[in-house]
Amino acid sequence: MNVKRFFAANSREALAMVRKALGPDAVILSNKAVNGGNEILALDGEEMDNLVAQESRSFGNGSQPLAKPAVAANPQKILMGEDALLEGGALSPEALAALASRKNPLHEAEPVFAKPAVTRPMQAGPEAHKQSPARQATSSLPATSVVQSGAATKLSEQAAPEFEKLMSEVRSMRGVIESQLTELVWENTQRRSPTASVLLRRLLSAGFGASLARQIAENMPQNQTQDSALNWAKSVLEKNLNTIDDESELLDKGGVFALIGPTGVGKTTTTAKLAARVVMKHGASKLGLITTDAYRIGGHEQLRIYGKILGVMVHAVKDEVDLKIALEELKGKHTILIDTVGVNQRDEMVTRQIAMLAGAGNHIKRLLCINATSTGETLMDVVNAYRGKGLAGCIMTKLDEAATIGSALDVIVREKLRLYYVANGQRVPEDLHVANRKMLVHHAFKLRKSPAGRHFQFRDEDLPLLMAHAARTTAKELSLG
Incomplete structure (x- = not known):
């Protein structure tokens, strides 16, 4: 196990050295x-994964007899190291190695296998010698090996829950360490780059959501003032x-448009404006108008x-058949607008x-009405x-009702x-405007x-703390050029 030592004037500089040398997945x-300073012992994240993988294979290999585990030179020291690990404290390299190699308590007692009973040889008939090759191979194995193999498999199955618990604790510890490192990085960023x-x-x-805001702030060009950074x-x-560039895509080209969305988002009023x-x-x-809102009084x-x-x-239509009939009657219209029923x-x-609209024809274009007053989580739903x-x-x-539109x-x-x-x-139709990206971002x-x-x-x-949580959420790549 390749444990590396880092020394610096303070913990922040030492952590920066760890991140630079071993990457964000390093295990402290x-x-x-x-x-004279601060010392950090760290292990590469891949080595930790390999160590855990080796342990997984040793637990899952039930085809070999179990060996009696070696007794640690200082059991108390190892136990204290494990407690420190689970509590997020410091852990020595020796304690980590011992913890990773420690077996389940079920393994600590040497298995006792039944001794084969001694029987008197019997006279075998001529047909008894005509055994299949598989049977001959099985009969040639010592009885003790067969019993040991079965006992090993049984103990391995019993140890699986304990091993899974250990793996869960290791993953939890890793998540805590990653969050702490991200917090330290952002505290350092606040001091180094107050503009960001x-x-x-x-x-x-x-x-705007934390992941999107973080992606923009992290890619901000150097030497920016607060105003230039915002611009x-x-x-x-x-x-x-x-x-859209202008209304020609809807008004001039025409077609069949269905306005969809949850209850109360303003589909009917928006349909009237269009x-x-x-x-x-x-x-x-x-113009042709169709409504599927036959449920609401x-x-x-x-x-x-x-x-x-x-x-x-x-x-007014109730189902896919009615919708097809209505569309057939209105097929000569330049534009057909469909107002749908609001559904949670x-x-x-x-x-x-959605199936009804799709079944009526691929030519129906669905426009989703998004409520600017809703939270990001609700809108994603x-x-x-x-x-x-x-x-x-x-x-x-x-x-007009939104406190923020980010x-x-x-x-x-x-x-x-x-x-x-x-x-x-x-107001119909005054309160409907073609989307202007510059105006919307400025308004936000x-x-x-x-x-x-x-x-x-x-x-x-x-x-x-917020950025540490956002680091676990990957935002879709933005075009920063």
Whole structure:
């Protein structure tokens, strides 16, 4: 086992040396102050994995007889080393080696095997000598070896739970050490690069997730002021936010569009806004309206009112057959808009709704309505539930109600969705706008925080712990150019 010693003026410099020499997966065995500085004993992570793998093979090999384990020179020392390991304290190399090679308590007593009974030889008949080769090979083995092999297998099976418990403790210890190292790195980053720390805090305050904010802050160019760093971060977000260039993709090209999403996200109102834009550009005769909201009391009546104002008849459908019939009747229309029933993203009815739209034809483009007031975790649930075989894009709603929109932008960037429109009110059709990436990113950092929002703001001392947790979550690669 190749244990390496690192010495520096303080623990932070020593840890930096460990990370540089052995990488982020290094296992810290000892960290103590000595005369003139700090000493760390560390082991390469791969060596630790190999050590555990060897132990796994020794436990799983039940085909060989068990040997009596050697008695440690100082059992008390090894026991204390194991306790220190589980408590996250220092551990000597000798104690680690002894712990890794220690067997289950079931192995510590030498197995007692039954002695073969002594019998008088019997006269064998002529057919008794005609044995199959396999039987002859089995009969040629000593009886003691067969019994020992069976006992070894039994003891190995009994030791499996104990070994799994040991492995779980080792994995837990490794996770704690990695988190502590990440915390130290970010504490050092806050001192070395306060600009990166300020940028990180601004991204988090705007609502962006920790993993995305961390990726941006870690790749910030050198020698930036706070303002130039923020401008650079905005440019990165704008580059990764995919929006339509203009309305021609929907209004001019036309097609069949289904607005989907959870209950209360604003699908019906958004459908009415889009319908009004189509009527103003192409006339009422070029628009078809369909609603599948036959479950909610008065659900389709709201769209019927909007349709009556626009001079467009609304077709109500209940299932895939009705939808196919309605689409066939409206096939001459330039644009067809489908308002779907709102369903909780965790309801199995979502799957049936997606299947109904897919079964009616591949030409239906699904637009997911994303609520700007929802948390990132909720929006990820929504996207995963409604994605199906693919989304044409999304529409951000309730922009006027959101205290922050970073969570919504984070999910759109992370999942590489195409943003068509943003809705910021109830007026039809005024409160619907083509998505402008520059305006949205600027708006994310300019939203005024209410007095109650101070309880959800991050302080400098919170960042290392938050980043240690974010280090375990891998964000999708951003384009930083």
